[in-house]
Amino acid sequence: MIGKIIKLLSGVYTVETPEGAYQCRAKGSFRKQGISPVPGDEVEILALPDHTGRIEKILPRRNYMIRPNVANVDILCYVSAIAQPTPFPFTIDKMLIIAKNQGITPILVFNKIDLPDDEKISDLADMYRRLRYSVYCVSASKGEGLDELCVALKDKTVVFAGNTGVGKSSLLNTLYPSLKLETGEVSQKLGRGRHTTRHIELYPVNGALIGDTPGFGALELEGYEIKSTELPDYFPEFESCIEECTFLDCSHISERDCGVRKAVSEGRISAGRYESYCQIYQYLKEGETPWSKKTSN
Ligand SMILES: Nc1nc2c(ncn2[C@@H]2O[C@H](COP(=O)(O)OP(=O)(O)O)[C@@H](O)[C@H]2O)c(=O)[nH]1
Ligand SMILES: [Mg+2]
Ligand SMILES: [Zn+2]
Secondary structure, eight states: OEEEEEEEETTEEEEEETTEEEEEEEOHHHHHTTOOOOTTOEEEEEEOTTSEEEEEEEOOOSOEETTTBEESOSEEEEEEESSSSOOOHHHHHHHHHHHHHHTOEEEEEEEOTTSOOOHHHHHHHHHHHHTTOEEEEOBTTTTBTHHHHHHHHTTSEEEEEOOTTSSHHHHHHHHOTTSOOOOHHHHHHHOSGGGOOSBOOEEEETTEEEEOOTTOOSOOOTTSOOOGGGGGGGOGGGHHHHTTOSSTTOOSSSOSSOHHHHHHHTTSSOHHHHHHHHHHHHHHHHHHSOHHHHHOO
């Protein structure tokens, strides 16, 4: 029988199938092969009449996200708040890179628009819109702007990410009242202990599969195997400027006559985005340094 993993807890997988949910263990040989099924995986199971079973095979994955480990994601919904806490564009830019690397559609949500607004934030939202990313400005507590977001998520496998306190769980509860996720003070009190799993639970709602990411904080680039030389491809606004670079292999960091740096100085490329580029470039470069060089001094 074919099904989809929606939850992993202490080695037990919940697999949704046309015949209902099955509580499954993974086949023993997966471990030897270094494979582990994760939520979002389409799997073939050996199903028993008592609705337990064994995962026999993982069907090919369309994509894979690391920490939280989840497969076959359609949309990565990255939530920031316009205030409390203030947005951190660097983490937004990292998320956009992960999404593009895995062929996942990114959606940027700015929550808490009921709070006094800051011009800088609407500029930030507009900047991402100009780069042709989908941006939604919403208020989970007032229920504003949610209808359009709900339409965009219909029938999709969606992972919600974003820093603690931005309102992810509140947003999900407002979008899907049946979820009843813990929010605010409640989840603070429970502490991190409950969320030490590296996995995510996907909740079936309105035809969609929705995953909250409690306890993960920011998404990290580690493990995605992005090369520093490929990084410019992840910044769509660089494309038209690169022609003006003197060097074909320009890294856009310190070379003279660089079209990207010229565009930044003329305000055609956002200084914040360029700063993210430089930081991520350095990070990727360090990871590429041969082991011997790294430890020689
Ligand atoms: N003013 C305002 N506060 C919100 C909104 N959404 C969530 N909050 C508050 O922000 C805090 C964190 O919300 P929560 O959903 O737990 O955030 P999470 O950590 O991202 O899941 C809670 O105190 C919520 O009441 C909103 O739209 N407006
Ligand atoms: Mg939460
Ligand atoms: Zn350049």
